[in-house]
Structures are given as C-alpha cells and as structure tokens.
Amino acid sequence: MAIRNVRKMGDPILRKRSREVEKIDDRVLEILNDMAETMYDDNGIGIAAPQVGILKRLVTVDIRDEDGLMKLINPEIIESDGETIDVEGCLSVPNFNGTVKRPQHIKLKYTDENSKENIVDLYDLKARCVCHEIDHLNGVLFVDKYIEEVKFEEESDD
Numbered sequence: 001m002a003i004r005n006v007r008k009m010g011d012p013i014l015r016k017r018s019r020e021v022e023k024i025d026d027r028v029l030e031i032l033n034d035m036a037e038t039m040y041d042d043n044g045i046g047i048a049a050p051q052v053g054i055l056k057r058l059v060t061v062d063i064r065d066e067d068g069l070m071k072l073i074n075p076e077i078i079e080s081d082g083e084t085i086d087v088e089g090c091l092s093v094p095n096f097n098g099t100v101k102r103p104q105h106i107k108l109k110y111t112d113e114n115s116k117e118n119i120v121d122l123y124d125l126k127a128r129c130v131c132h133e134i135d136h137l138n139g140v141l142f143v144d145k146y147i148e149e150v151k152f153e154e155e156s157d158d
Helices: 026-041 124-137
Strands: 046-048 058-061 070-081 084-090 093-102 105-111 117-123
Touching (some): 026 058, 026 070, 084 124, 105 124
Antiparallel strands (some): 046 058, 058 070, 070 105, 084 093
16 A cells, blocks of 8 residues: 555646546555555545546545445445535645535445445435545536635644
8 A cells, every 4th residue: 555645726637537447456446545545644534536646436435433434436426415514625625624515415326345336325424525525536626616715723832
C-alpha cells in the first residue's frame, strides 16, 4: 500500500467523468487500498479515485462507525429521499468548508472488492459522504453546490 498525492482544485482531472471498472483485478484492489491509506493519512472520511489521479469509478468511505471501511466499485445511487443541509469539506479543496444540500437517505448499488453486487440503504453522514464522492466520479466538486462558506475558529495553544 502507498499514500498517493491528492489532486487539488484546479487540476483538470477533477473535472472529468470517471470510467466504469470492467474487471476487478489486483490493480483495482491496490488502488482501493492506496485510496484508503491516503484517506486515513489525510484524516478524511471519503476519497474518490480522481482525487488520486485515476479516472475509474472507485470510492472508499469510512465515517468511523461500526461498518468501518467501505470500498465501492461502480457505485450508483438508485433512490434518494429527504434532504439535509450540513457542512462539508474536501481533501481536494483544502481550507474551505461550506454547507451543501444532500439527500438524507440513499439506496446505493455497488460492487465490493469480492465482485459481489450489493444494495444498501445509507443515511445521514454516510449518505452525504457517498453522494460527495460520487460527485467526484462525475467531475463535480462540492464548491459547485455549496450554499454558504463556513469558517471555523482556529484553535490556539494557550
């Protein structure tokens, strides 16, 4: 496993649509592992393959709950409902946070690293995170959707 460089806003790869993964092989599994390691190293809760320079429909998410790390291949939202507005940030957009409207619940179809197709219901933060990452697969950044910027007070050491 390796920590990869996270592409930052302004990098043209972040604005391109990712391609479907046709075959789950050792290379795809290596990319997913590297993405997870990169996400953890940067204290993120999700990362999409374009953020590490790869135009494939791959996402890793870990909101630090009982489900742990999810590795999503070709994720697709097949249903959504409700709506919430909450603060988001992005590893590719450092030092900027903003409120974004997202569905409160999604039904997600994806293939896991064992080539098994899954359909799961996700709510709240996990739904928000997956929606954010799927946007990356379509060349969309959260700054395209934010409602208002949110500034956090810097913590001091005194």
